[in-house]
Amino acid sequence: MADITQLEKTASQVRRDILRMVHAPASGHPGGSLGCADFFVALYGEIMKYDATNFEMDGKGEDLFFLSNGHISPVWYATLSRNGYFPTEELGTFRMLDTRLQGHPTTAEHLPGIRMASGSLGQGLSVAIGAAMAKKMNGDDRLVFTLHGDGELQEGQIWEAAMSAPHHKIDNLIATIDANNRQIDGDVTDVLSLGNLKAKWEAFDWIVLEMDGNNMQNVIDTLKHAISLTGQGKPIVIIMKTEMGQGVDFMVGTHKWHGVAPNDEQLAQALSQLEETLGDY
Numbered sequence: 001m002a003d004i005t006q007l008e009k010t011a012s013q014v015r016r017d018i019l020r021m022v023h024a025p026a027s028g029h030p031g032g033s034l035g036c037a038d039f040f041v042a043l044y045g046e047i048m049k050y051d052a053t054n055f056e057m058d059g060k061g062e063d064l065f066f067l068s069n070g071h072i073s074p075v076w077y078a079t080l081s082r083n084g085y086f087p088t089e090e091l092g093t094f095r096m097l098d099t100r101l102q103g104h105p106t107t108a109e110h111l112p113g114i115r116m117a118s119g120s121l122g123q124g125l126s127v128a129i130g131a132a133m134a135k136k137m138n139g140d141d142r143l144v145f146t147l148h149g150d151g152e153l154q155e156g157q158i159w160e161a162a163m164s165a166p167h168h169k170i171d172n173l174i175a176t177i178d179a180n181n182r183q184i185d186g187d188v189t190d191v192l193s194l195g196n197l198k199a200k201w202e203a204f205d206w207i208v209l210e211m212d213g214n215n216m217q218n219v220i221d222t223l224k225h226a227i228s229l230t231g232q233g234k235p236i237v238i239i240m241k242t243e244m245g246q247g248v249d250f251m252v253g254t255h256k257w258h259g260v261a262p263n264d265e266q267l268a269q270a271l272s273q274l275e276e277t278l279g280d281y
Contacts, residue, residue, distance in 0.1 A: 002042075002045065002046040002220055004216050004217055004220075007038075007041050007042060007045050007046065007216050007220075008038075008216050009275065009277035009278070010041045010045060010082060010277065010278065011037045011038050011041040011216065012247070012274050012275045012276075012277050013082065013275075013276065013277045013278040013279075013280075014037045014040065014041055014075060014078045014079055014082060015034050015037050015246075015247045015248075015274050016271055016274050016276060016280060017074070017078035017081075017082075017088075017091055017280075017281065018030055018033045018034055018037070018074040018075055018078055019034075019248070019262060019267055019270050019271060019274075020091075020092075020267070020271075020280065020281075021074045021077070021078065021091055021092075021094040021095075021101075022074055022094070022095075022261040022262070023261055023262055023263075023264075023267045024092065024094065024095075025094060025095040025096065025261070026261045026263075027095050027103065027261055028073075028074055028094065028095060028103060028259070028261055029071040029072055029073075029074065029258060029259045030074065030245070030251070030257055030260070030261065030262070031182065031244040031245045031251060031255070031256075031257035031258045031259075032069065032071070032072040032075075032149065032178060032180065032182070032244055032258065033072045033073075033074040033075035034075070034244070034245050034246050034247050034248060034251065034257075035178065035180050035213065035214070035242035035243055035244045035245065035246045036072060036075050036147065036178055036213065036242060037075055037079075037246070037247070038213060038214055038215070038216050038219055038242075038246075039147070039176065039178075039213050039219055039240060039242075040075050040076060040078075040079040041079060041082075041216075042216060042219040042220050042223060043065065043079075043145065043223065044065075044079050044080070044083045045083065046220055047063075047145075047220070047223045047224070047227070048062075048063040048065065048143075048145065049062060049063050049142060050062045050063055052080075052083055052084035052085045052112070052113070053084060055085065055112035055113060057107075057115055059115065059131075059142075060138070060140060061140060061142060062142055063142045063143045063144070063145065064115065064128075064131055064135075064142070064143075064144045064145065065144075065145045065146070065147075066115065066116055066118070066124045066127055066128045066131070066144070066145070066146045066147075067105060067118050067124065067146075067147055068118055068121065068122070068123065068124020068125060068128075068146055068147060068148045068149075068152060069118070069121060069124075069147065069148055069149035069152050069178070070104040070105050070117070070118030070119030070120075070121075070124075071103070071104060071119055071259070072149075073101075073102075073103060073104055073105050073119075074094065076105065076113075077091060077094065077101050077111075078091060080111075080112070080113040081281075082278065085111075085112040085113040086100075086111065086112055086113075088281040089281050091281045092281055103119075104117070104118060104119025105117060105118050105119070115131075121149070121151075121152045121155050122152060122155025122156070122157040122158050123157060124146050124147075124148060125146060125148065125157075125158055125161035125162070125165075125175060126157060126160075126161045126164075128144050128145075128146040128173060128175065129161055129164055129165050129168070129170055129173065129235075131144050132144040132165075132170045132172050132173040133168065133170065135172055136170075136172060141172075142172075143172050143173070143174060143227065143230060144172060144173045144174070145173075145174050145175075145176070146173070146174075146175045146176065147175075147176050147177075147178060148175065148176070148177050148178065149177075149178050149180075149183070150177055150178060150179045150180065150181065150183075150188050150194060150197070151182070151183030151184075151188050151191070153177065153194055153197075154188075154191075154192045154194070159204070162201070162204045162206065163204060165206070165235040166204065166205035166206060166234055166235060169233045169234070170235045171230055171231050171232055171233050171234055171235060171236075172230055172231070173235045173236065174223070174226045174227070174230070174235075174236045174237075174238065175235065175236070175237045175238070176237070176238040176240050177197065177237065177238070177239050177240060178213065178240055178242055179197065179239050179240055179241050179242070180241075180242045180243060180244045182244040182254075182255040182258060183255065183258065184255065184258045184259055185255070186255055187255065197239050198210065198239060201237050201239075205234060206234060206235050206236065206237045207226075207229055207232075207234050207235070207236045207237070208236075208237055208238075208239065209222055209225065209226055209236065209237070209238045209239070210222075210238070210239045210240075210241070211223075211238055211239075211240050211241070212240075212241055213240035213241055213242035214241075214242050214243060214246050219240075222238060223238070226238055244257065244258065245257045247273065247274055248270040248273055248274070249273060250266075250269070250270075251270070
């Protein structure tokens with residue numbers, strides 16, 4: 001059973017990791033990464049079943065996770081590291097040439113925990129459906145999880161995949177949408193409004209849940225509820241409300257920090273707002 005306080009402390013450390021990672025190369029995507037820290041920490045710290053020390057690409061007998069909006073790789077790398085997939089010191093190599101922690105996740109570098117290259121938006125749901133189908137065909141009762149950005153839903157391939165999953169009764173899949181209403185060019189509602197997301201996914205015959213992605217208890221409770229609804233013939237999607245830049249006061253409420261790294265002064269100011277709980281790498 002989760003210790004909520006400890007998970008929240010881990011999320012604070014992950015947020016510190018994110019900021020330091022993007023600051024070093026002066027490149028990366030801190031905004032969405034900060035917003036999704038609670039989700040990632042809950043997923044890997046309480047929800048998913050996996051073996052970090054014996055990573056295999058096929059993931060047989062394990063829950064799988066696919067990050068579709070690959071530009072928020074800092075939060076995924078930090079979470080993988082803090083859960084034993086690779087040494088935390090390697091976080092310091094983020095976006096450096098010839099290292100395993102590229103700006104968007106890739107498989108060529110063989111980084112443990114990564115099963116698909118992502119960052120070309122819209123593809124993750126299709127891959128996850130394929131993985132979920134493979135698990136059903138192989139008699140593997142573990143689940144497949146995905147994360148998508150709300151701006152990413154402007155990609156047509158997402159909706160082709162959304163039609164496919166219920167048609168094939170993919171009921172071992174839990175997709176989550178980071179609904180922060182921010183993308184690189186502004187608010188999602190201004191760039192290309194998505195309308196009523198809940199109604200859209202229900203119309204595509206998915207089970208739809210909603211959660212506060214910056215409330216650790218709510219994240220855990222909702223994910224566990226989603227798991228309880230698997231195996232009923234329908235895929236599940238969670239619309240997760242978050243704040244881009246969560247945890248840093250001058251980063252919230254704007255799309256500015258979607259893909260901009262903090263300078264030295266901004267880093268110091270941001271880190272002063274986040275508790276160091278597990279030790280900086």
